[in-house]
Every structure is written in C-alpha cells, then in structure tokens.
Amino acid sequence: MAKQKRVWFITGCSSGFGRALAEAVIAHGDHLVATARRLSTIADLVAQAPHRVLTLALDVTKPDSVQVAIAAAITRFNVIDVLVNNAGYGLQGAIEEISDAEARQQFETNVFGVWNVLRAALPHLRQAGGGHILNFSSIAGQRASPGLGGYSASKFAVEGLSEALAQEVAPLGIRVTLVEPGGFRTDWAGRSMVWAAHEIKEYAATSGRLRQGLKGFHGRQAGDPARAAQALLALVELPEPPLRLPLGPDALQGIRSKLKEVERDISAQEALSLSTNFQP
Template sequence: MGNTPEQAATGRVWLVTGANSGFGQAIAEAALAAGDTVVAAARRPETLEALAAAHPGRLVPVRLDVTDPARISAVVADTLGRYGRIDVLVNNAGRGLIGAVEEYTDRELRDLMELHFFGPAALTRAVLPHMRAQGSGAVVQMSSMGGRFSFPGVGAYSATKFALEGLSEALAQEVAGFGIKVLIVEPGAFRTGFAGGGALAQSTPIAAYEPVVGPVRSGLPDSDGKQPGDPAKAAAAILAALDAERTPLRLALGNDAVDAILGNLDGARRETEAWEAVGRGTDFPAGE
C-alpha cells in the first residue's frame, strides 16, 4: 500500500496527534507554513475543519484516540497509503492530572500512562519500520519540564513523562544509525489551554495534603491564559531544532523551563557529590 501512494505530498509528511489545540495545532500550522503536509489526528477531527479548508489537500484531519492500538495501526497504514511516507511523527496528545500520590486511584494512573506512554510508544513502533526503510525521519515526543523533575501535586503526570523520556533516550541511540532523529520537547507554562477546560483533571482531595497540593490545585487553573509561553514560538523552535544539523535530544522551552531544569541539574549534581564517597564505597575491593 505504501509503495503506491494515492497522491504526492507537498514537502514533508507530518503525523501530529492532539492536533486540534495547543502545541499540536501550533506545530501543524508551523509545518503548513513551511510548505509541508500534515495528517492532523484528534479524537474530534471535526474541530479541524476550518484549518483543513484553509489548506486543502495539505491538512488532512483523521480520527484517532492514541489509547486505541487498532486505530493507531489504521491511521499509520492510511497515511502511508495516501502519501507513501511519514517524515515526522509528533506525539502530542495529552492532559493533566493534579493530586497527591496517595490520592490517585489505579484507574487514574493507568489511564494517564496509556495516554502519555503506551500510546506514543505504539505510534512510534508503528512508524519506525517505514522510517528505517526510507533512511530518514523524526520522532518528536512532547514531554514537559515535569518530565525532567517533579513537585507536589503532579507526580502522576511527571511519572508518565519520565517514562516517555527514558524510552526516548534509548530510542534516540537505537535509531540514529538509520538517519532517524528523536527530539524530546520540555515546555514550561505556555498558553495552550492545558490548564483550563477539560484538559486538567483533579484527584479526590485528602484534607491532610491541602497545604502542599492545594496551591497547585488552584494555581494551575488560575494561570490559564496568563502563561508566559507563546505556542507559535515554541512550534518555530521545534522546527528549527529538527532542521539543525545536530538536533538536540532534549529541548527546554520557556524561561521558566530553562531556569527550573538548570536549577534541578545543579541540585542533582550537588547531592550526588555530597554522597559520592558513600556511593563509591559499595564495591568489592579491587581484585576480589
């Protein structure tokens, strides 16, 4: 099917999940502006009708719930059947969950991991054989500064992003020899609608955690529409990173993300050095 595409694509072919809002929409629009073709995946593709009408033949809305493995296979096969290739996969679909670790239910944890880890992993595995065959491609994993460190109230979200980043770090080394790039994007607070509407769920509170989790419960929704980050500038930065001769493995976006990640790295080094002697003292003596 991929050897006999129905139509020639303009520019690169992108497959973007969660393309109807936030970073997904900004990336789709940036790719279109660059002259590329976008297969825009969303659970409600009808929300992409206006964008598709503005770019006939170059933006194709498709229905996709990334927690549905059968649908993942179908969308990848349909895209290959239509265009013969997929040049860039952007795993962007996601949502938030606020709560203390003790508050989360198994269902909440498993559902979030399905959305942020197992879905992107399945999509990545689905496109890799074709990228390897064509000797090129890129996988963009939309993580978060919360994929590098965590703080009270966002343990579940960070856990899913930590898992995705660990998988992607290994993946990048595995596929580099095939001409495939892997880019992990770690945004801070951007005006994407993530903190408002239905994109941010909350666990059932336990009163004892109110002093430490309460400020996050109120602060994140209250920040909606006031975040410093510009999604269009983030999308431009992602395209620039992909086009660079040496694409970074991780790309922190936003002053808040850059500052917080650098601070976290500095703190981690200080702690490791403080306990270095203890850590080095746990081997058998040399020669034994």
C-alpha cells in the same frame, strides 16, 4: 531547485501545541497529517490547504486506531518525515489522592499512547532510512512538583523511552528530540486537566496549594504556542538536532536548577556511593 517539502504526522491537533504546530506546518508549505480523537475539531484544517492536508480520527490509546491512521498517512503521502507525539493531558493530585484508574489512564495516554504511535510508524521510518521523531515531554519530565507526581511519572517515562529510542535508531538515520515546554497558554491547566477526584486535607499545603495555583495560572502563562511551533520548524532544519529542547525560560531555569541539585546530592555522598563494591 525547489526545496523538498516535509510530511508531518502530528497527534493531538485539536488544541494547544498540536493545533499551533499544525497551522504553522501548513503556513510553511509542508504536508500535514493532523489527528485528533474527534475529527470535527480539526476538519477546518483541510480547507487551508486541501492538497497538502489529511485529517484523521485517532485515539492513541487504541493500537488498531493508530495502525489505521499511520497506514492512511503512508497511502496518501508515501512517507512520514516528522512524527510528533503531542497527544496527552495533565493529572493533578497528590500521590495518595490519585486513584488506580486515574493513574492508569494517565499512563495509557501519555506513555503507552506514544509507544503505540512509535511501534506503528517506525517500520516506515526504517524503510525510508530517516526521519525525525519529536516526543513531547515537559519541564515536569525533568523536575517533579508536589501535586503533579502522576503527570511527572508519565513524562519521566517518556524521557527514558526517548533516550533509549534515540540510541537505537540513530544508526538508521532517524533522529529523536524530547520537547520540554514550561508554561504555555494551552488548555493543559484548563479544560484538559484532570483533577484527582479524592482530596485529602493533610495535603492542602502541598498538592492543594498547587491545585489552586494552576487554576489561577491558566491563561496567564508566559509561553506562546505559536512561537513554540516556529521553534519546532527551526528545530527540524538543524543538521544535528538535539536530544532535548526545553521551551521557555522557566523550562531552562528549572532544568538547570535540577541538574545543580543532582550534582550537589551525589557529590555530598560520593564516599558512601563508592563504599559499596566488594573489597579485594
């Protein structure tokens, strides 16, 4: 008996992880709904498998655009088996340097964009009685760095949203996984990065140092997006997929180091923490 092919719905397919995953899904023989803000950037995907690929223009910050795209996917393939919230970008700048508009746009895309897609897709996943949601977070969603506070705040939000969501939908047969990449050769540190327009010289040793480091880091990261895509294909085959999947040795090391730091802090002040209850 032939294995049932999955239907994937992926946001942000113009480049990076989204593009690599879209191509891997096609090569794997599954069905694909590939989306991007500009349809022209993904139009070539259809030629690779015309009967299995649907490309759609989608701006995750616009709820109406999301609703239309999800409806078109259901009309074409009847179901969404794997929903991938990948669309997003980085914002570099110290907390004081980032403007209100820059911070709000970061959250509009990285947080509310995910929320918009989830709200549109979940009714269909509930009706189908299953599905797997992959929400892209980052090592920065577990461990913040100076100069990436705005980006980390958005990814920390995705982590909290996903933890709650996983518990809400587990009884409905729907699984949720946070994908937490380290450094990969995508456009994240290149053309996709937004640099805070305002620089303050007093942050040159912290945020400023990271700004320069990221510019030199672009294109030299150890992570291969194509290999990450293969890891995600393997992930969805697991009978009990994890809530979190760090990608890359730097992500693993960073998260493990963070967990040790948290344990050290809470253990050092355990007595103070326990001193706060009402006394009998």
